[in-house]
Amino acid sequence: MDYFKLDIDQLHQALVNGELTAADLTAQTLEGIRAIDPQIDAFLTLNPNAQAQAKAVDAAGVDRAKPLAGIPVAIKDNIVTKDLTTTAASKMLENFVPIYDATVVEKLAQAGAINVGKVNMDEFAMGSSTENSAFKVTKNAWDHTRVPGGSSGGSAAAVATGQVLVALGTDTGGSIRQPAAFNGIVGFKPTYGRVSRWGLIAFGSSLDAIGTLSRSVKDSAYVMNVIAGHDEKDATTADTPVPDFTAKIGQSLQGMKIALPKEYLGDGVDPQVADQIKAAAEQFKALGATVATVSLPHTKYAVPAYYIIASSEASSNLQRFDGIRYGFRAKDVKNLSDVYVRSRSEGFGPEVKRRIMLGTFSLSAGFYDAYFKKAAQVRTLITDDFNQIFADYDLIMGPTTPTVAFKIGEKVTDPLTMYMNDILTIPVNLAGLPAASIPAGFVDGMPVGLQLIGKHFDEATIYQAADAFEAQNDYLDQIPGGAH
Numbered sequence: 001m002d003y004f005k006l007d008i009d010q011l012h013q014a015l016v017n018g019e020l021t022a023a024d025l026t027a028q029t030l031e032g033i034r035a036i037d038p039q040i041d042a043f044l045t046l047n048p049n050a051q052a053q054a055k056a057v058d059a060a061g062v063d064r065a066k067p068l069a070g071i072p073v074a075i076k077d078n079i080v081t082k083d084l085t086t087t088a089a090s091k092m093l094e095n096f097v098p099i100y101d102a103t104v105v106e107k108l109a110q111a112g113a114i115n116v117g118k119v120n121m122d123e124f125a126m127g128s129s130t131e132n133s134a135f136k137v138t139k140n141a142w143d144h145t146r147v148p149g150g151s152s153g154g155s156a157a158a159v160a161t162g163q164v165l166v167a168l169g170t171d172t173g174g175s176i177r178q179p180a181a182f183n184g185i186v187g188f189k190p191t192y193g194r195v196s197r198w199g200l201i202a203f204g205s206s207l208d209a210i211g212t213l214s215r216s217v218k219d220s221a222y223v224m225n226v227i228a229g230h231d232e233k234d235a236t237t238a239d240t241p242v243p244d245f246t247a248k249i250g251q252s253l254q255g256m257k258i259a260l261p262k263e264y265l266g267d268g269v270d271p272q273v274a275d276q277i278k279a280a281a282e283q284f285k286a287l288g289a290t291v292a293t294v295s296l297p298h299t300k301y302a303v304p305a306y307y308i309i310a311s312s313e314a315s316s317n318l319q320r321f322d323g324i325r326y327g328f329r330a331k332d333v334k335n336l337s338d339v340y341v342r343s344r345s346e347g348f349g350p351e352v353k354r355r356i357m358l359g360t361f362s363l364s365a366g367f368y369d370a371y372f373k374k375a376a377q378v379r380t381l382i383t384d385d386f387n388q389i390f391a392d393y394d395l396i397m398g399p400t401t402p403t404v405a406f407k408i409g410e411k412v413t414d415p416l417t418m419y420m421n422d423i424l425t426i427p428v429n430l431a432g433l434p435a436a437s438i439p440a441g442f443v444d445g446m447p448v449g450l451q452l453i454g455k456h457f458d459e460a461t462i463y464q465a466a467d468a469f470e471a472q473n474d475y476l477d478q479i480p481g482g483a484h
């Protein structure tokens, strides 16, 4: 199946008309994965039941009202899937087979989508390069010597190499948007509370969001239409009506007010990347929007605040991996304390241990006020910065990442440099806002991502602007290995 030339609308039409069956589509998709993935290493597990699920969709008949019926999807491996190994790319969960489906997985199945397999990531979603996976290093679709970004690097590389049309990812500090940017595809992180996290292996619970990676903007909106909504199993999901996320796609941008924060083009941002974003601003103006320079003054405090908050939450969430309840248990243990200490020492990788130590320290008596409380206050200042801008503007634009994808091995031994890579995506998670990364050109043959940030629960405006930008450009025709 040549996913580079197709989208969900076209496949849906072919399935409805009977030109294609879901079983054929799934078979061709699995064939494509077997041919392409050995060079990319995006997949950790293929779903042995995918073919049977596709046959069931065919037997039921592809419903016109269900655009995802028969469409193959890949799922990040921190989202639990019943009877299908779910590892979070950790040795700790190497043999973990969940007994239930995450709400998003259940919703996709009800919509007729076919889960073809689970994709690689940084261990427990901690990282920006997928090099922290306990199992394999996924390659960037455009240059196999570079990282695909992370932590949803497997999701991004699987889509960008045409193995699947869409994949689910998760985003705590940029984990959907940054790999989407590095691979020249669309990444979408919804508002905090828009999509249920029931069945997501938790990292930073006040930040985590499940979203999409896809080639086209509209395909992302189709998946969001299915996965969004209140869930009584996740008390953090908002009980607000879910709009049709495709509703404003195709509408004119005339009069739309877009803000471009000066901090997003400042220190540390590659000037060539900044140039692409300035060019995108000109394109938005040509489409009828206004673009004005604004300031988000607390941006520089976002990374330190995030690494305290996310690590503190991780240290608490990861306590459950104790060698007893889930997964890995060390051999030849002497006593209970030995079970805990050795199972965790041997089961977790270095980055996960670093975060647990950082978080435990920040939360400990005597340090709480100086670290966690201070970080929470900074978070409020960052949220206030955004609220002030959104009183006057519809969207905020900027680069998704300060640079294009870096080389495998280049930053993995230097955590601070790796953390700084997320400076433009982390503020969005701290404020719980929705945001997308969409392709916006190339620097040295590598894709650049344009980030569009919206108001709380106003995903539809992001989709409107993103689709208008996509329609003006030919990024969908540019494929890895092809001319660009």
Ligand SMILES: NC(=O)C[C@H](N)C(=O)O
Pocket: 125, 126, 127, 128, 150, 151, 170, 171, 172, 173, 174, 175, 176, 310, 422
């Ligand atoms: N999980 C994320 O969203 C990625 C971020 N780079 C982190 O390591 O925390």
